[in-house]
Amino acid sequence: EIVLTQSPGTLSLSPGERATLSCRASQSFSASFLAWYQQRPGQPPRLVISGASNRAAGIPDRFGGSGSGTDFTLTISRLEPEDFAVYYCQQYADSPRTFGQGTKVEI
Amino acid sequence: QVQLQGSGPRLVKPSETLSLTCSVSGDSISDYYWNWIRQTPGKGLEWIGSVYFRATTNYNPSFESRVSMSIDTSKSQFSLHLSSVTAADTATYYCAGGYSSRLFHFWGQGTRVSVSS
Numbered sequence: 001e002i003v004l005t006q007s008p009g010t011l012s013l014s015p016g017e018r019a020t021l022s023c024r025a026s027q028s029f030s031a032s033f034l035a036w037y038q039q040r041p042g043q044p045p046r047l048v049i050s051g052a053s054n055r056a057a058g059i060p061d062r063f064g065g066s067g068s069g070t071d072f073t074l075t076i077s078r079l080e081p082e083d084f085a086v087y088y089c090q091q092y093a094d095s096p097r098t099f100g101q102g103t104k105v106e107i
Numbered sequence: 108q109v110q111l112q113g114s115g116p117r118l119v120k121p122s123e124t125l126s127l128t129c130s131v132s133g134d135s136i137s138d139y140y141w142n143w144i145r146q147t148p149g150k151g152l153e154w155i156g157s158v159y160f161r162a163t164t165n166y167n168p169s170f171e172s173r174v175s176m177s178i179d180t181s182k183s184q185f186s187l188h189l190s191s192v193t194a195a196d197t198a199t200y201y202c203a204g205g206y207s208s209r210l211f212h213f214w215g216q217g218t219r220v221s222v223s224s
Contacts, residue, residue, distance in 0.1 A: 001168075035210055044201055044214035045152070056212070088152060092209030096167040099152040 002027055002091050006100035014107065019076040021103045023089035028069045033093035036065060036074045039102075040085045048087070049074060079105070109133045111215035113202050119222050125189040127218055129202030136160060136183045140208040143176065143187045145198040146217070153198075157208055158185050165208070192222045 003026040013019055023034070031052035037045035047056040049065040052072060062077040076083055084107055089100040115127035129141070137160040146152050156166035158176040166174050170189065178185040189196060200218050203211040 033209070037211075044203075044217055045211070046214070047210065047212050050210055090152075090211075095165060096169070097154040097209065099154070101151045 001096050002029065002094055002098050004089050004091060004098055004100035006087075006089060006103045008103060009101075010104045010106060012106050013079055015079050015081055017079050019074075019079055019083070019105055021074040021076075021087055021105070023067075023072040023074070023100050025070040025072070025091060029091060029093035031068045031072065033091055034065070034067065034072050035090045035092065036063075037088045037090060037099075038083075038085045039088065040082075045088060076105075109139065109204060109213045111202050111204060111213060113200065113215040113218040115218060115220070117218070117220055119192055119196075119220060120224050121193055121222055122191055125187070125192050125196060125200075125220055125222070127187045127200055127202070127220070128184050129186070129215055131183045131185070131204070136178065136180055136185070139204045139206060141176075141178065141185045142203045142205070142211060144201045144203055144211065146201065147198045155187065155189070159208070194222050196220070197222045 005024045007022045034052045036049040038048045039045040053065040064075045066073050086102045086104045088102045110132045112130045119125045142157040143155040155170050158164050158178045164176050173190040175188045202215040205212045
């Protein structure tokens, strides 16, 4: 199975700053099959980005995704208070679908 | 807007079968793909498997020997059965759905299940 490793584990930033989250895969796959989810405390995950760079419905344009091969990035251009959460990457290039272990973005 | 509501026992004894049901509202269950995903502090998010309206299933090999999923379109529900549970199966279980078999566009709130005698 494809193992996804996210870094850093925790990102300490302030509102208005830029966040850069990394997701590295154990094997290469098309960027079309990489997604990002946001999980706030006590809530289920929410799809943020699919196809490595396509924002899901209702996701503001400060969220952006990029990458290819084995290295993918989620960027939040200017952090808003509601963006402080845990973010997971997920691959759907192969079965089983797998998730990274998460990056916590904290104030 | 599709809404999911999971239900089932919150406490299961070791070696027994964990059974959860997810009720779908807001749209036809036949139009989407349905999944079970669990979350633990140790292993994070784990995709357990999926079921489609024709009862086609796709399971994670890690669970394949003891998992079964089903769908009841007449009730707009789909179900998870996980047998021979141990303490390691204590987790929050999410039902989730998607427009494709690969992504999870909408999620239930999660059902916290503990395995203990």
